[in-house]
Amino acid sequence: MKKGDHLFLVDGSGFIFRAFHALPPLTRKTDGLPVGAVSGFCNMLWKLLTNARDTNVGVTPTHFAVIFDYSSKTFRKELYDGYKANRSAPPEELVPQFGLIRQATRAFNLPCIETDGFEADDIIATYARAAEAIGADVTIISSDKDLMQLVTPNVHMYDSMKDKQIGIPDVIEKWGVPPEKMIDLQALVGDSVDNVPGIPGIGPKTAAQLLEEFGDLDTLLARAGEIKQVKRRENIIANADLARLSRQLVELRTDVPLDMPLDALVLEKQDGPKLVAFLKAMEFGTLTRRVAEACDCDASVIEPAEVLVEWGATAHGPDLDPGVEHNQDLSKTDATAVAGASDIAGGARAVDVAAARHEAFSTHKIDHSGYATIRDVETLKLWIAAAKETGLVGFDTETTSLDPMQAELVGVSLAIQDNTQSPNSGNVRAAYLPLAHKSGGNEDLFSEGPKLVENQVPMAEGLALLKELLEDPSVLKVAQNLKYDYLVMKRHGITMQSFDDTMLISYVLEAGAGNHGMDALSERWLGHTPIAYKDVAGSGKSAVTFDRVDIEKATAYAAEDADVTLRLWLVLKPRLAAEGLTRVYERLERPLVPVLAHMEERGITIDRQILSRLSGELAQKAASFEDEIYELAGEKFNIGSPKQLGDILFGKMGLPGGSKTKTGQWSTSAQVLEDLAAQGEPLPRKIVDWRQLTKLKSTYTDALPTYVHPQTKRVHTCYSLASTTTGRLSSSEPNLQNIPVRNAEGRKIRTAFISTPGHKLISADYSQIELRVLAHVADIPQLRQAFADGIDIHAMTASEMFGVPVADMPAEVRRRAKAINFGIIYGISAFGLANQLSIERSEAGDYIKKYFERFPGIRDYMESTKAFAREHGYVETIFGRRAHYPEIKSSNPSVRAFNERAAINAPIQGSAADIIRRAMIQVEPALNAAGLGERVRMLLQVHDELIFEVEDEAIEAAMPLIVETMEQASMPALHLRVPLKVDARAAANWDEAH
DNA sequence: ACGTACACCTA
C-alpha cells in the first residue's frame, strides 16, 4: 500500500444489525430462509465495488476488507464484567445470516477478517491508523458512533443506508465535539446498549458542554470542583472512576495483531462465476442478473453454490410453528380479497385469532429506533418487493396539509409484517420514504428559498414505483383514515386498489364507544402511545409543515404511523369476523371510501358574487338593528355576548321570566327572547332578528367564500365516515349539511350553490325515510298502509289520534301530529314534546298516551329496543350496524333516560343512513352501466338527500335512474315492508333544485 | 394559543 491508495473497511457485524432493521424482511422463496440482511449486504458490496464514485463516497477503492466480530470474549469483558451484558440474543431470523454474510464476503473475493479477543471496531481502528500512517485514505463503511473517534482529514466514515459520508464537520454537528474528543464524550455519556456506565445523568449535550469548557476528560475530572452546578459537581466527583473505566471501554485499540498485512487487502478481480453461483443459491434474481451481465457470464449455466446454513442451537424453521399456517391463511385471504369478499373465517376461529392477536400485540413493545429511512430507489424496490411478497402492507402518507385537497406529498411510510415469525408474534418492520423534504430558506424576496434535502428518491420515480404497489389488487393496503391518503394519492396520479381502513374497522366494531383516531386506538389495543405530531412539527406559532421536519425525526414519526396501523389491522380485522360484522364493514363502510373521496375531489361551485352581495345586505340590516338595540337598551354593549345581553335584559331592565342556563348564566335563547317579545317587549324581538342576520353573515356568506379552492375554484367539503354513533356522515370545512333552508332569508344562500355552464344540479331526497324505517322495523299496520297508499303521514297520524278526517285536516292539528311523529323518532318524552309544542307537560303526556293506544306496536318496539340496549350495550340497524351506548345502565336517571332515547333513535336514524349509503355506493355503477358515468357526478350528501351535477342533455335519462337506484337501495339485501319514495328536481342552483 | 359555553344552522 502506498500514499494515495484508498482502503475501504466494512464493519460487517454492524451492517448485519443495521440492515436487519433498515431493510424489509425478505425470505428465500423455496424454503423461507431469512436473507434480508444478506441481500442488503450483497447489494451494498456490489455498489461499492462497481460504482463507488457515483455514491457520496466519491472515490474508488484500491484495498478492501470486511471485518467481523469473532466472539464476545474480548479484552473489554476482562476489564469490566458488565460489558455488553445488556445484549440479548440476536433475533431468530438473524442467526443464519451471520454465516451467510461471511460466505457472501468470500464469494465477492474479499478478505474476511476476524481476530479472537478483539472486536471488529479494534481491528478497523488498527488498519485505519496503519493505512493513514502510510499516507493512504480510509473509508470505514459504518455509521456506528463508536467508530467516529477514528475520523480524521484522511479517514472518513460512510453510511451506506443513507448514502452519506461522515467527516469531521458531521461528527461535530451530530455530537458537538470533534472526533478526537469522541472518546471522552462517550466515557462521560456511557452507552446503555453496550452497558458502558458513563456518568449517570450526563447526556451528550452536557458532555459536549463540559468538554468545551474543560478541554478533555482528565482536565475535567481534575478540576471538577470548579463546576458551578452543585448536583453535577458532586455527581462527577463521585463517579470519576466510572468515567475512567468507561474511557478504557470505548477507546479503540490500534495495536491489534494483524493476521493479514495491509498489502494483502489489495482489491482482487471479481470471480464472476463464483459470485453468480452464490447469488443464485440465495435466489437474488435482480443482483444475479446484474452481476452476470457485468462479469459477462451466463447465469443460466452456472449451478447454485453449496451454501452452509447454520440455524443456531435453538433455532428452527418458521414452518415448525403450528400457529403460523392458519393465521397466514387468514391474512392471505384478506390480502387477496378484492372489494366485496366474504367473511374471513367462521365464528369460533375468528374469535380465537382475535384474542390471540390482541394478547400478542398489547404486550409487544414498539421500538421506533429500528425504523428505516428509504434513501434510494434500490432500497425502495426492496421494500415494495417485500410488500408484494407478503401481500399486506401498512401505508401512510405525510403531507403539508390536513386538507387532502391542498396537501402536497412529502413522504410515505410502509410497514410490513415479518412473516419469518408467527403472525401473532407482533413483529412488524417499517420504513419511511422521504420524497420532498426541504431545508433552509426563509421564503423572503432575497433568499433562494427552500432547497430539496439531498439523498431522497426523486418524487416522480418514487411515485412511479409506489403506483405499482398501490394499484396492485393483490396487495392489501392498510391505512388509518384511508380516505385522506386515497385522495392525496389520487391527486398525485395514483388510484389505490385493495385497501382496508383501521379507523372504519374500529368504527364498525365500536361506534359510540370511544373515538377511532389512531392515537386512541393505539392506546386501547396496543398499549402504546405514538409520537405526538406536535413533538415532531411543533405547534402554534413555531409549527412547521412536515416537509421542513428533519428526516430522522420524520422517520420515527411516520414509520411508526404505518407500523401502528398495520398492528391495529392485525388486531382489529379478525374481530370483525368474530363479531359477525364483516358484511357491515365490507358493504357499508369500505366501498364508501372511494365514493366520498371522489365527491370531495369534485367539490361544488359557489357564486361568490351572490354571497358577497348578500353579505353586504346582511351587514346593512344588522347595523340598523344595532342602532335600534342600543337605543332601546340605553347603552352600547356587545350584543353577541349572551353574558352582557343577559345583564342588560334581566339586570338593568329587570325584565321578568328569565331562566338560567346550567352554568347559572341568564339564558338568552331564542325561546326566552320570543316569550319576552310575546309580552310586548320590543327589544328581544330585535335581538332575535339581529342574531339571525349576523349568524347568516358570519357562518355562511362570509365564511363560504374562504373555502373556495385556489385551483379548482370550487368548494370541497370533507366528509367524516366515523364520527357519528348512528352511521350518519358528517361534513366539515365547510359543513355543507347545514346550509339554511327553513326561511326565505336563509334560503337565499342556497342560490349561491350553482351548476357549471351546460349543467344543472339535481337534488334527490328521500321522503319521510325515517318514518318509513320506523313503519318497517316496528311493523305498524296503519303506517305501512298509509305509506303504501301514498297518504300524508302526519295527517293520517292526526286523524288516528284526534278522529278528524284526513280530507279537511286543520293545519294546527296536523302540526301537532307531525311534532309527535318526530318526537317518536327522537325517543319521545313528555318534557321534550311539551317544549316543542309550547304546551303543558301534562297535555304532552296525554298526547303520548293517546299515541301509544293507537299505535301499540310503537311502544312495544321502544320497550324491546331499550331492553336490547340494556342487555347488549348496543342496538342494531336493519343492516346489522351497531351503535353502542355504554352508559345505558347509568345510575343517574337523566343520563340513563338520555341514553335510552338515543338508543331508540339510533336504529331508525342509522337504518336510514345505511340505506342512503347503499344508494351512494350503487349509483355510480348504475350510471356507468347506462353510459352516463361521464355526464353525471354526485357532489353532496345531506343525510336524506343527494346532489348531482348533470349535463343538460343527460338530465332526462339520469333523473329516473337516480330515483330508481335510491328507492331500491335496500335491495337485494333487504326487502322493506314499506316503499321508499324519492323526489328529484333539476335546476341551475340548489335552492330551486331542492 | 387552546378549551368550553352558548347559540343556532341542518336532517
Place this chain on the structure above:
DNA sequence: GTAGGTGTACGTC
C-alpha cells in the same frame, strides 16, 4: 326528545 358542525365570547394557560 335524536344526530351533527361552526362562530363568538371568554375563560385558562
